Amino acid sequence: MGKYSQDAKELLRLVGGKSNIAAVTHCVTRMRFVLNDPGKADVKNIESMKTVKGTFTQAGQFQVIIGNAVSEFYKDFTEEAGIEGVSKDSVKQAAKKNQNLLQRGVAVVAEIFAPLIPAIIVGGLILGFRNCIDSMYIFENGTKTLCDISQFWKGIDSFLWLIGEAVFHMLPVGICWSVTKKMGTTQMLGIVLGLTLVSGQLLNAYSVASTAAADIPFWDFGFFKVDMIGYQAQVLPAILAALTLVYLERFFRKITPQVVSMIVVPFFSLVLSVIAAHFILGPIGWKIGSAISSVVYAGITGSFKVVFGAVFGFVYAPLVITGLHHMTNAIDLQLIADYKGTMLWPMIALSNIAQGSAVLAMCFLQRKKADAQEVNVPACVSCYLGVTEPAIFGVNLKYAFPFVCGMIGSSVAAVISVATKTAANAIGVGGIPGILSIKPASMLSFAAGMAAAVVIPFILTLIVGKKKGIGAEQEEETKTEVETDLKAYVSGKVIPLKDVKDGVFSEGVMGEGLAVLPDEGTVYAPASGTISVVMEESKHACGISLENGMELLLHIGIDTVAMGGAGFEYRITQGQKVKAGDPLIKFDREKIKKAGYSDAVICVMPEQGNTENLKIYTGMQAKAGETVVVSFDHKGGTDND
Structure with missing residues (x-):
């Protein structure tokens, strides 16, 4: 098992x-x-x-x-x-x-971007670091950057752009590769297609706006011309081109005889998809992407930008639940390509922080509940680092009100962000480290938004949580449930574990413990805790988790699992809270003996948790619920000291 x-x-x-x-x-x-x-x-x-x-x-x-x-x-x-x-x-x-049609579409976008996220995060960190050394004028009375006064850092700045350019300018290569990988077609063809979209022979996409129409290079086919424009950092043209390649390859693979497939399929698939990309799909995709980014940009910068920010900040966390938040990756990248920055990403990073702050308040409210902190603490840390799912699904939605408090804090922080025109140079770095992706001129305003995203959800969650009695409940549990001893769990003679005729228990393989030769047929809880283990078929044992982290295993008889539950009756269920003295299992001593087994009731401690100075008392006649059989201290003391 x-x-x-x-x-x-x-x-x-x-x-x-x-x-x-x-x-x-x-x-x-x-x-x-x-x-x-x-x-x-x-x-x-x-x-x-x-x-x-x-x-x-x-x-x-x-x-x-x-x-x-x-x-x-x-x-x-x-x-x-x-x-x-x-x-x-x-x-x-x-x-x-x-899934419905919308969910399937979102899933496709998410699966395309998922393999690219690590590279985008690295690129974002690099651009953020470059912001700090080449754009922050903090030397010589605010007139020079670190790169201005140091050749070493100027060289580092130039070298790091090698990576930054590869990540963002060459993004269509990664998108085309990811689409072909997801769709199960030839990935190398996807890479080549992506390279044709960012070739050095083409006018760089970032230079199109500043280049006069007459100066844009073109292919001249005699009776028509096609502009030689690159699609650096463009998302939609790359997706459309890659999907075209995928369906062309599937089509030609289906109709081409196997003997010439290696020549015909890649040649016609790639050539036709490149033609389609530059003649039709690229310009169309660029216009659609620009239209989407224009609408979003107008919302962020227009007359109703505060309303836009408030709504987006409030609903972003619910979008994470549905998976629709993956769509924002494409919009952010298009905004960066069109406007040299995005005001959407800062609000996303602030939403991460707000949900993390709600969890931080839950950490405070449940500070004396060890099992809750096992979830709260790592969820809070990961949320502050930009990964929200553990916080949202593991904590905030479980209690509901922290989730709403986080949404409110995110909304206020987003209003601050759009009102101050806070913009990022890159995406991928969420949570608190997200400040590295923010433009230097916006770092102070982003810090103001961060303060709101930390303070507001924390205070709101704290207030609502206390009104709901979570804090008081935990304090009461601490006072009533933190114990410093284990009482006899069945009346009878207490014997050392080594006297039990079983190699596993008597040798201490399962942990320290003791056994009782019972005078009665009911096992009681030796301390307050949660039923962590039940044996549905045999019903001859159960486990209890105590608030101090100690784990107890109560086991009736030796090899009694073979009885298949005959003579045993549970009074508890998995996950049930029990108090010291509550009945756990009824057992028929006569049935056990007739079956040829010992009825000794064993208690072992596989985990001793937050205890020290453990003492086990044996050799006496014990009364269930009264006689102390184990005593210990809590490391660091308790409220009962």
């Missing part, structure tokens, strides 16, 4: 069983399901599982956030379910049946 077998079995039940799973895979932190009937998933109980950090549905997939242990959990899940996992691409294909 694997480490997560029991949880995997429970998750299988809660998603509707094997018959409800059309496909399943996993990524770095999540289980990704395509469910035949999404309505059968018991979301509430799934999210109450200790191993689950949150759930959400996106792009037709039901995703369960597990965390870093997802690969091990996935292995146990597929074994318990008796199904084979599939690739991520297969899951995406299966998920399409749960």
